[in-house]
Amino acid sequence: MSKPKVGLFIPCYVDQFYPQVAIASLELLEKLGCEVTYPMNQTCCGQPTANSGYEHLNTSVNDLFVDNFASFEYIVCPSGSCTLHVKEHMHAEGKPNESLHVRENSYELVEFITDVLGVSEISVVFPHKVGYHASCHGLRGLRLGSGSERNIAQFNKPEQLLKTIEGLELVDLDMKDECCGFGGTFAVAEEALSVKMGKDRITDHIKHEAEVITGYDMSCLMHMEGIINRDGLPIKVKHIAEILNGAGL
Amino acid sequence: MSHSQKAAEFVQNEAKTNWHNETLWWVRNKRDISTQKIPEWEELRSLGSAVKENVMTNLADYLEEFEKNATANGIHVHWAADGQEHNRIVQSILEQHNAKKVVKSKSILTEECGLNHHLEDIGIEVVDTDLGERIVQFAKQPPSHIVLPAIHMKKEEISELFHKHLQTEEGNNDPQYLTEAARQHLREKFLNADVAITGVNFGIAETGGFVVCTNEGNADMGVHLAPVHIASMGIEKLIPRFEDLGIFTRLLARSATGQPITNYTSHFHRPESGKEIHVVLVDNGRTAQLGREKFRNSLKCIRCGACMNTCPIYRRSGGYSYNSTVPGPIGSILSPGFDLKKNKSLPFASTLCGSCSDVCPVKINIHEQLYEWRQVIVSEGLDASPKKFAMKVASKVLGSSKLYFSLGKMARKSLSTLPNKMIYNNLNAWGKQRDLPKPPKESFKEWYKKNRS
Numbered sequence: 027m028s029k030p031k032v033g034l035f036i037p038c039y040v041d042q043f044y045p046q047v048a049i050a051s052l053e054l055l056e057k058l059g060c061e062v063t064y065p066m067n068q069t070c071c072g073q074p075t076a077n078s079g080y081e082h083l084n085t086s087v088n089d090l091f092v093d094n095f096a097s098f099e100y101i102v103c104p105s106g107s108c109t110l111h112v113k114e115h116m117h118a119e120g121k122p123n124e125s126l127h128v129r130e131n132s133y134e135l136v137e138f139i140t141d142v143l144g145v146s147e148i149s150v151v152f153p154h155k156v157g158y159h160a161s162c163h164g165l166r167g168l169r170l171g172s173g174s175e176r177n178i179a180q181f182n183k184p185e186q187l188l189k190t191i192e193g194l195e196l197v198d199l200d201m202k203d204e205c206c207g208f209g210g211t212f213a214v215a216e217e218a219l220s221v222k223m224g225k226d227r228i229t230d231h232i233k234h235e236a237e238v239i240t241g242y243d244m245s246c247l248m249h250m251e252g253i254i255n256r257d258g259l260p261i262k263v264k265h266i267a268e269i270l271n272g273a274g275l
Numbered sequence: 276m277s278h279s280q281k282a283a284e285f286v287q288n289e290a291k292t293n294w295h296n297e298t299l300w301w302v303r304n305k306r307d308i309s310t311q312k313i314p315e316w317e318e319l320r321s322l323g324s325a326v327k328e329n330v331m332t333n334l335a336d337y338l339e340e341f342e343k344n345a346t347a348n349g350i351h352v353h354w355a356a357d358g359q360e361h362n363r364i365v366q367s368i369l370e371q372h373n374a375k376k377v378v379k380s381k382s383i384l385t386e387e388c389g390l391n392h393h394l395e396d397i398g399i400e401v402v403d404t405d406l407g408e409r410i411v412q413f414a415k416q417p418p419s420h421i422v423l424p425a426i427h428m429k430k431e432e433i434s435e436l437f438h439k440h441l442q443t444e445e446g447n448n449d450p451q452y453l454t455e456a457a458r459q460h461l462r463e464k465f466l467n468a469d470v471a472i473t474g475v476n477f478g479i480a481e482t483g484g485f486v487v488c489t490n491e492g493n494a495d496m497g498v499h500l501a502p503v504h505i506a507s508m509g510i511e512k513l514i515p516r517f518e519d520l521g522i523f524t525r526l527l528a529r530s531a532t533g534q535p536i537t538n539y540t541s542h543f544h545r546p547e548s549g550k551e552i553h554v555v556l557v558d559n560g561r562t563a564q565l566g567r568e569k570f571r572n573s574l575k576c577i578r579c580g581a582c583m584n585t586c587p588i589y590r591r592s593g594g595y596s597y598n599s600t601v602p603g604p605i606g607s608i609l610s611p612g613f614d615l616k617k618n619k620s621l622p623f624a625s626t627l628c629g630s631c632s633d634v635c636p637v638k639i640n641i642h643e644q645l646y647e648w649r650q651v652i653v654s655e656g657l658d659a660s661p662k663k664f665a666m667k668v669a670s671k672v673l674g675s676s677k678l679y680f681s682l683g684k685m686a687r688k689s690l691s692t693l694p695n696k697m698i699y700n701n702l703n704a705w706g707k708q709r710d711l712p713k714p715p716k717e718s719f720k721e722w723y724k725k726n727r728s
């Protein structure tokens with residue numbers, strides 16, 4: 027069987043501020059047997075502008091994205107939010123087929139591992155108490171889990187992988203899928219509320235003695251990390267790709 | 276004031292914010308427990324949504340069918356293009372009967388039309404008979420939630436209000452005692468009312484009848500005692516057939532409070548002999564919303580309030596932060612249709628978390644409509660100019676790999692070399708209560724170039 031050909035899409039803020047998350051994603055996909063390429067001219071998916079009401083300014087961002095990724099069998103991204111934006115809104119003028127291909131073959135990293143690669147176990151060790159943050163766009167947009175609102179059979183793809191990690195203990199939370207208040211420009215436009223939401227989320231994790239909060243969206247983790255560092259709180263954040271790739275605490 | 280300013284004020288009282296958050300989450304939880312008892316819950320939601328889809332597609336026909344059947348039953352049907360016309364119609368009915376005292380059960384529509392003020396201005400006594408609405412009426416406030424109008428008030432505050440208006444003992448906060456006082460007070464109002472006004476939860480085109488759901492039986496008390504019943508009904512409240520009703524009564528109470536059904540589900544088909552029923556059908560912006568393709572299915576709303584209870588923003592900012600009759604997620608997609616300029620901050624009062632769309636019993640894609648309203652607000656030129664400028668710059672930078680690469684490098688460098696004072700200044704909303712990430716020496720792009728290509 028030939029190797030799945032993956033174009034690695036790294037969100038702009040991950041590229042700039044969290045290269046270790048991108049490196050972990052790359053190495054993890056390679057370990058799992060993929061042929062991974064990072065197209066060098068990529069920038070961003072255009073979500074920050076679109077969610078602020080400026081989707082109409084995204085013409086060149088979209089063109090660039092489709093040009094960079096249309097040739098790959100799969101487009102994989104370590105962010106639920108950016109993936110959702112691509113799947114729902116990516117459209118380059120005059121390139122309907124390429125755009126469609128990009129939308130239909132974009133995957134968030136975890137769902138790519140569980141659904142496309144069919145991997146159900148990750149053999150690394152992480153001997154820590156972990157709180158799992160279900161970021162909203164991945165949860166309710168990409169349906170990475172069943173969510174507490176709907177009355178359907180329960181499932182949770184990221185948790186299912188985390189549970190197979192040796193030594194890793196997932197803590198129960200009071201509110202298992204509450205928003206952390208990041209929300210892109212919401213984080214600055216509604217600063218007071220955003221921070222209050224973030225604090226509430228962190229408090230829930232600390233209350234249940236998690237040593238680290240993990241999740242598939244670094245943006246939510248960056249927001250919570252900002253509060254944790256400012257207030258000197260006894261907890262850390264770590265992207266799920268790092269844990270799945272065997273990083274320590 | 277924008278939503279963000281009002282929300283910032285609200286969260287300043289952290290204890291009360293926590294209490295508000297927890298109270299509404301408790302209601303959301305009750306909703307979860309009761310919906311999980313019904314295996315076909317998701318199917319019911321789809322059915323409810325589909326029935327309403329049909330209604331929205333054929334609204335004119337169903338309205339005419341409703342009018343025909345209601346009229347044949349002896350109900351007087353009136354049409355109001357807007358809130359003012361609605362108020363004038365109600366006024367003229369009151370005048371015909373020389374009515375001076377009105378009891379009114381819960382109706383968000385009459386709030387929307389400003390009916391109380393209108394009637395009070397012409398010397399009519401209007402008493403809201405829903406306990407929560409009576410409380411906010413005493414406080415001279417609008418409801419802060421469509422199902423739980425006084426949810427923002429603690430029992431101590433209610434005790435104070437009742438002491439002032441109903442002469443209850445000062446400092447007696449016992450809910451049982453306070454409720455009993457309200458009950459005695461309202462009983463007297465029911466007995467002396469000339470006209471009873473109610474809202475309508477469901478109008479049934481096939482029968483010309485309508486249904487009013489309450490937990491306190493106050494609609495029934497009013498209607499059965501007064502000689503005239505006026506029902507104010509938004510034109511979107513129709514369902515086609517009597518047999519569709521069960522879908523909605525099952526969805527409504529579970530979504531609203533976690534009850535299997537409201538305590539009272541009262542059906543009105545024709546007036547008792549010697550009495551009158553009037554139905555006022557109100558448009559007030561609804562046909563305009565129906566004409567907006569991306570927003571039309573907001574009219575499916577059955578006003579259960581579940582989207583408010585689940586909303587992490589609403590729970591922590593309170594109903595008044597929205598400054599509109601219907602607060603919370605559904606209000607944020609309805610209100611811009613009434614007045615885009617006044618309500619332009621509402622679609623941004625969301626992280627687009629999507630919880631509202633998943634609890635909604637009629638599957639309104641609320642968070643997607645919030646996204647769409649944002650596009651409309653910007654294209655109408657209503658967004659503040661500093662943000663407009665920032666967005667233009669962002670789209671330029673992100674649209675060019677060269678600019679992105681060099682500017683990203685510069686930004687990381689300045690973040691690691693600039694003194695904290697310059698990074699965390701007053702203009703930096705991110706940094707007010709949060710640290711920025713520590714910039715790494717190299718971006719992933721730089722790392723990849725070195726190590727992989």
Ligand code: SF4
Pocket residue numbers: 530575576577578579580581582583605631634635636637638639641
């Ligand atoms: S939008 Fe849906 S959840 Fe919100 S009040 Fe209306 S019916 Fe209920």
